[in-house]
Amino acid sequence: VRPDGALVDTPAPGIYLYPGHVETVVHGLGQALTTLLGTDLQRSLRTPPVIARSIIERAGYHESFPHLLGRVTTQAGSGMPAESDLVLLPAGCYCVYPLYADTRLTSATELSVEATCFRQEGSAEMGRLRSFRMREFVWIGPGEQCLSWRDRCLSAVRGWLTDLGLTTETAVASDPFFGAGSRLIRQLQIEQGLKIEILATVGKGQIQAVASGNYHKDQFGRLFAIFDHTGNITHSACLAFGYERLVLALIHRHGDDPNRWPGRVRDMLRLGALA
Amino acid sequence: VRPDGALVDTPAPGIYLYPGHVETVVHGLGQALTTLLGTDLQRSLRTPPVIARSIIERAGYHESFPHLLGRVTTQAGSGMPAESDLVLLPAGCYCVYPLYADTRLTSATELSVEATCFRQEGSAEMGRLRSFRMREFVWIGPGEQCLSWRDRCLSAVRGWLTDLGLTTETAVASDPFFGAGSRLIRQLQIEQGLKIEILATVGKGQIQAVASGNYHKDQFGRLFAIFDHTGNITHSACLAFGYERLVLALIHRHGDDPNRWPGRVRDMLRLGALA
Numbered sequence: 001v002r003p004d005g006a007l008v009d010t011p012a013p014g015i016y017l018y019p020g021h022v023e024t025v026v027h028g029l030g031q032a033l034t035t036l037l038g039t040d041l042q043r044s045l046r047t048p049p050v051i052a053r054s055i056i057e058r059a060g061y062h063e064s065f066p067h068l069l070g071r072v073t074t075q076a077g078s079g080m081p082a083e084s085d086l087v088l089l090p091a092g093c094y095c096v097y098p099l100y101a102d103t104r105l106t107s108a109t110e111l112s113v114e115a116t117c118f119r120q121e122g123s124a125e126m127g128r129l130r131s132f133r134m135r136e137f138v139w140i141g142p143g144e145q146c147l148s149w150r151d152r153c154l155s156a157v158r159g160w161l162t163d164l165g166l167t168t169e170t171a172v173a174s175d176p177f178f179g180a181g182s183r184l185i186r187q188l189q190i191e192q193g194l195k196i197e198i199l200a201t202v203g204k205g206q207i208q209a210v211a212s213g214n215y216h217k218d219q220f221g222r223l224f225a226i227f228d229h230t231g232n233i234t235h236s237a238c239l240a241f242g243y244e245r246l247v248l249a250l251i252h253r254h255g256d257d258p259n260r261w262p263g264r265v266r267d268m269l270r271l272g273a274l275a
Numbered sequence: 276v277r278p279d280g281a282l283v284d285t286p287a288p289g290i291y292l293y294p295g296h297v298e299t300v301v302h303g304l305g306q307a308l309t310t311l312l313g314t315d316l317q318r319s320l321r322t323p324p325v326i327a328r329s330i331i332e333r334a335g336y337h338e339s340f341p342h343l344l345g346r347v348t349t350q351a352g353s354g355m356p357a358e359s360d361l362v363l364l365p366a367g368c369y370c371v372y373p374l375y376a377d378t379r380l381t382s383a384t385e386l387s388v389e390a391t392c393f394r395q396e397g398s399a400e401m402g403r404l405r406s407f408r409m410r411e412f413v414w415i416g417p418g419e420q421c422l423s424w425r426d427r428c429l430s431a432v433r434g435w436l437t438d439l440g441l442t443t444e445t446a447v448a449s450d451p452f453f454g455a456g457s458r459l460i461r462q463l464q465i466e467q468g469l470k471i472e473i474l475a476t477v478g479k480g481q482i483q484a485v486a487s488g489n490y491h492k493d494q495f496g497r498l499f500a501i502f503d504h505t506g507n508i509t510h511s512a513c514l515a516f517g518y519e520r521l522v523l524a525l526i527h528r529h530g531d532d533p534n535r536w537p538g539r540v541r542d543m544l545r546l547g548a549l550a
Contacts (some may be wrong), residue, residue, distance in 0.1 A: 008320065008374075010327055010330075010370070010373070011327040011329055011373065012325075012327040012360055015323055015325060015326070015361070016323070017320045017321065017322050017323075017370055018320065018321040018322075019318065019319065019320060020318075020319030020320070020387075022321075023319075023321050023389070027302075043294065044294065044295030044298070045283065045292045045293065045294060045295070046293040046297075046298050047292050048290055048291070048292075048324075048391065048406035049323075049324035049325075049391055049393075050287075050290060050324075050345075050363070050405075050406050051285070052286040055285075055286065066350045067349075067350055067351065069349070069350070070359070071349070071356050072345045072346070072347060073345070073346045073347075074342075074345055074346070075344070076342065077342070081358075083348075083356075086287055086345070088347065098285070114298070118324075118347075120349040120359070130361075131324065
């Protein structure tokens with residue numbers, strides 16, 4: 001059973017409407033994350049929920065995750081609907097790499113992206129949304145710095161979530177940005193610890209990843225021909241947050257009504273004006 | 276030429292990224308609109324950018340505007356991509372009517388909707404976006420009240436835009452929510468004044484509708500079987516705002532940098548924390 005009033009059902013599974021008090025919490029989470037991780041940002045961007053298909057094809061997502069990708073078809077004149085130049089955005093950071101494609105960075109770059117993402121999930125249990133909002137911090141630069149940036153961020157995020165009253169654990173996951181691959185490749189990715197998820201309880205008996213820290217190695221640098229200041233293919237990393245899952249986790253922990261959440265949590269999310 | 280840095284180009288025409296200072300203005304516009312028109316809201320909702328295809332078909336949008344509709348296809352297993360249960364949302368208020376479908380309202384209802392909409396526009400001049408954000412206020416109730424609500428709102432909005440420094444004009448438009456129809460039907464809709472647009476300059480030589488007030492008569496009440504408290508099919512009306520166009524109009528009027536906009540405008544949009 002979904003927390004009262006946090007998500008409003010629609011006829012489509014995994015697609016929900018969000019009431020005003022949820023939006024207030026989402027906005028507060030966004031502000032708090034900027035304070036936590038966004039102090040050195042070169043750019044802060046919002047991306048629309050659709051993206052050029054050419055970008056997703058360059059990234060190889062359509063081959064790695066054909067079952068998750070939503071494609072947009074449109075109808076010209078009186079013809080049949082045909083594949084358009086757009087697909088639904090599967091993750092925020094795909095809008096970032098094209099901005100630096102075929103260039104050499106003069107220094108490491110950190111960006112923030114706000115996105116609404118889509119994945120054609122096969123199930124719709126609590127917290128499993130097909131359309132969901134993602135905040136990402138993306139770091140583009142030399143490899144060893146990527147990894148230490150990611151791990152510093154993960155540590156800060158776990159502390160922040162604890163301060164918000166949430167009990168979290170971390171798990172090394174096999175890595176969706178490298179494609180399904182063989183069992184052996186997935187095992188190798190797990191051993192390298194490229195994707196670390198922060199898990200929290202988002203509903204009774206439902207534990208989901210509310211954030212993840214990902215080290216892409218040179219995957220996106222190579223695909224988009226981005227070079228670091230030394231002339232090498234750049235590496236990249238990102239920290240990603242699922243806004244709806246964070247809200248569900250907070251509601252599961254503190255109750256349906258943000259007005260009655262602990263003062264410390266309300267302060268951290270700047271909910272003062274709610275009452 | 277697009278104002279420096281207000282919209283960031285992507286490879287897809289009519290699809291842009293939005294930098295942080297634009298987002299701050301969008302948030303301020305949203306808050307100001309709630310203060311202006313949202314004092315009697317029964318509900319405030321955000322909707323995802325996709326919606327059940329069944330809703331759009333019940334509304335008849337796919338027949339009236341097949342050329343504007345974006346359909347979502349997905350691929351199950353190893354098959355070819357096939358039409359899914361989702362389409363891209365063409366206007367915010369379509370998520371509202373299903374909430375009241377097949378019911379009798381006990382009183383008139385006013386709602387606010389935040390939405391990201393999609394229309395497959397055939398051109399991409401300044402302010403003509405394929406993916407854009409819309410704020411809507413929706414009023415559902417008896418017909419004569421709908422019309423007076425709409426006209427009171429339109430008047431308040433024009434005053435507010437004037438206070439923001441914008442020069443606006445109004446125009447009666449032929450009505451997209453009734454479908455393309457014949458020339459005669461469009462003429463009749465214009466004579467009835469069902470759709471009134473508020474126009475502003477969004478770029479050099481580019482005048483676009485930044486808001487519109489629409490009286491739907493019993494169109495949506497009939498399609499979704501919504502009855503008013505007297506037992507009649509309900510009427511409805513909405514006020515719709517295009518966030519990106521409002522930002523472009525403000526930039527055209529006051530310059531690229533919101534930090535240098537007039538104090539009165541910055542106060543109205545609560546931009547105090549920007550500097």
